Ligand code: G3H
């Protein structure tokens with residue numbers, strides 16, 4: 001059964017670890033993450049961007065696929081199905097379609113408009129027992145057409161949005177979607193500490209998890225990050241595994257062209273990567 005993010009994130013804050021959010025794109029992706037979470041006995045968050053939902057069909061298709069897999073694979077660990085970087089209308093649609101959690105990314109609006117829209121969506125989410133993640137201070141880089149400037153969030157704005165009844169807060173602290181440039185300065189831990197002081201026990205979300213060193217991830221978790229988002233790294237792992245299968249000529253041997261065989265190395269690669277991340281974030285055996 002799907003659950004919202006409330007208990008898993010509150011437990012993570014208390015326990016000093018983080019829950020992994022892994023974006024999904026299709027059945028293989030979803031199955032790999034669900035199986036890794038089960039083997040690690042860890043809660044996990046399945047992230048779905050608006051673009052990925054459209055690719056798979058619709059929010060309803062995604063909800064049907066995820067619920068079907070949870071039932072058929074007898075998944076018992078807590079799983080949240082979470083809209084990633086939702087627009088105002090996309091957030092409403094995901095809530096109505098059966099997602100258990102949503103992110104409203106109002107970082108492109110002025111802070112005043114972000115606050116108003118976030119508050120409206122929190123009310124709707126609460127009525128449906130759905131958790132809501134808000135964003136302040138845009139995350140840099142590009143993800144599925146969402147382009148952020150990479151600004152550092154103001155601790156005061158974080159405090160304002162944290163009082164609206166949200167469950168988690170994504171705050172820009174120098175993190176970037178996609179691969180980090182060679183001259184990246186790293187996460188701004190002073191900004192993170194200032195934000196944490198203002199928002200107290202509100203779980204913080206670290207977006208752009210791909211390419212941040214293990215040491216920086218661990219330090220961010222110590223300073224209050226309770227959810228880490230990873231997307232690009234799974235895509236790269238899937239692409240590399242698929243590439244070597246084809247480059248080895250495995251698709252030309254027997255029925256190696258069968259999609260169930262062709263996509264298997266990519267499935268295995270994601271499962272392996274998600275397992276490593278769960279252990280790094282410390283959420284193993286926390287289900
Ligand atoms: O919202 C999703 C994430 O922030 C993923 O970032 O693609 O850099 O891992 P990433």
Ligand code: ZN
Nearest residue numbers: 139207208229
């Ligand atoms: Zn993100």
